Every structure is written in C-alpha cells, then in structure tokens.
Amino acid sequence: MGRPRTPLLDRERITATALQLIDESGDFSVPQIARRLGAQTGSVYHHVDGREGIVELLRERVASAIDTATLDLRPWDAAVEAWARSYRAAFAAHPRAIPMLMTSPVRAPRVLEQYERAVDLLLAAGFAPAEVMPLLVALENLVLGSALDLAAPEAMWELTDRAPTPRLAEVLAAVGEGRADRAFDVGLTAFMNHARAVLDGREH
Incomplete structure (x- = not known):
C-alpha cells in the first residue's frame, strides 16, 4: 500500500476553515483548523504567520465582499x-x-x-x-x-x-x-x- 495522500494545505483553505469555525462558535484555534483539514498543526504554521496571520487573512476575506x-x-x-x-x-x-x-x-x-x-x-x-x-x-x-x-x-x-x-x-x-x-x-x-x-x- 502506498502512503496516505497528504491533505493539500494552502492559505485559502486555512482561511475558509477559520472563518467557518468563527461562524459556528465565534473563535478558532490553529489545532482546530488542522483537525478539520486532516493535517498536523505544524503543517498549518508552514503556510501562515501564526494566529495573527490568520486573523489578517480573515479580515481580507470578509472585507473582500465590500x-x-x-x-x-x-x-x-x-x-x-x-x-x-x-x-x-x-x-x-x-x-x-x-x-x-x-x-x-x-x-x-x-x-x-x-x-x-x-x-x-x-x-x-x-x-x-x-x-x-x-x-x-x-x-x-x-x-x-x-x-x-x-x-x-x-x-x-x-x-x-x-x-x-x-x-x-x-x-x-x-x-x-x-x-x-x-x-x-x-x-x-x-x-x-x-x-x-x-x-x-x-x-x-
């Protein structure tokens, strides 16, 4: 058997997942994002500048509708x-x-x-x-x-x-x-x- 396929991570999917978590509960954490995407927490950090970086990606995502x-x-x-x-x-x-x-x-x-x-x-x-x-x-x-x-x-x-x-x-x-x-x-x-x-x- 081959290795399990590594889930594709990128800033777009991380942002969308964080926004989904916020819409559901009002907050998010990096481990929550990783679990929902089927990835390791450390892998998420390879794509974003920590929690603050995700907050700014969220700001861009929400403000893009203006x-x-x-x-x-x-x-x-x-x-x-x-x-x-x-x-x-x-x-x-x-x-x-x-x-x-x-x-x-x-x-x-x-x-x-x-x-x-x-x-x-x-x-x-x-x-x-x-x-x-x-x-x-x-x-x-x-x-x-x-x-x-x-x-x-x-x-x-x-x-x-x-x-x-x-x-x-x-x-x-x-x-x-x-x-x-x-x-x-x-x-x-x-x-x-x-x-x-x-x-x-x-x-x-």
Whole structure:
C-alpha cells in the first residue's frame, strides 16, 4: 500500500476553515483548523504567520465582499454612504468575526489600501487631516455595530409582567419589522448630516 495522500494545505483553505469555525462558535484555534483539514498543526504554521496571520487573512476575506467601486462615486457623500452600506453588508455576513477583527490591529495590505482610498476621498472633499480619522472610526463603529444588530433577534426586548413597561411595549409594537435597517438609516443619516455640516461650517 502506498502512503496516505497528504491533505493539500494552502492559505485559502486555512482561511475558509477559520472563518467557518468563527461562524459556528465565534473563535478558532490553529489545532482546530488542522483537525478539520486532516493535517498536523505544524503543517498549518508552514503556510501562515501564526494566529495573527490568520486573523489578517480573515479580515481580507470578509472585507473582500465590500464593493470598493463605491469609493469612486461622486460627490463624496454619495461615495461614503454607498461604501458604508456595502461595508455593513459584508460584515453582517460574518457577525461573529466582528469582535475579533475590531480588537486587533489592521495589517492586511488590501484592507489598508481600502482605508487609503477612503482617506483620499475625504481629504479631496476638503476635510482637514485631523478630522478624517474621527469620521472614519465613527462611521466604522456605526457600520459594525449595525452589522451585529442585524444578527440579533428581531425581538431584543422580552417584556414581562414582573416589570411593567407599557410605553416600551407601545413603541416596540409601532416599529414593526426591519428595526435594525431603520436604526442604521437613522444613524447613517445623522453621520452624513454631521460630516456635511463640518464642511459647510468651513466654507461659510
């Protein structure tokens, strides 16, 4: 009998497996990836730069679903709004990855390039350099928080007789379906109005 065929390992399969584990449980480990791929743990390390390297591959994988062509739209505010909506959709597909990606430094080159394009867009629109990162981080907080909200149950408030809340019951009944989408629209509208006001204030 010949030797058992060695499982083919590459960065693509490792990334896909890590994302599958995160989608299932919210985390991954290199030994888990190796077991699922039928390989030795050491073999996985031959293809990636440890756990941190896998996290950055995950970031690239999730962010690759963002439509970067939105950043070419004009005027600038149409580009920012379209990018934000695409960004939210990409991360809403993998909500359990968000806490991990939000709390680790961004190193993935293709993701950094996307930030560079967003920064260039805002600078070209007339924002001062000191204004750009607060705007981007605020937008990212809105987008990723809303992506998590999309994964939450539609009924996030469970009302009981032990703590009567008739006003809360009234507004929950009034909002109907699509609460997360409507809340995102409110937040994004407020963000865009603020950003436009920053520029308008400078021009007057």
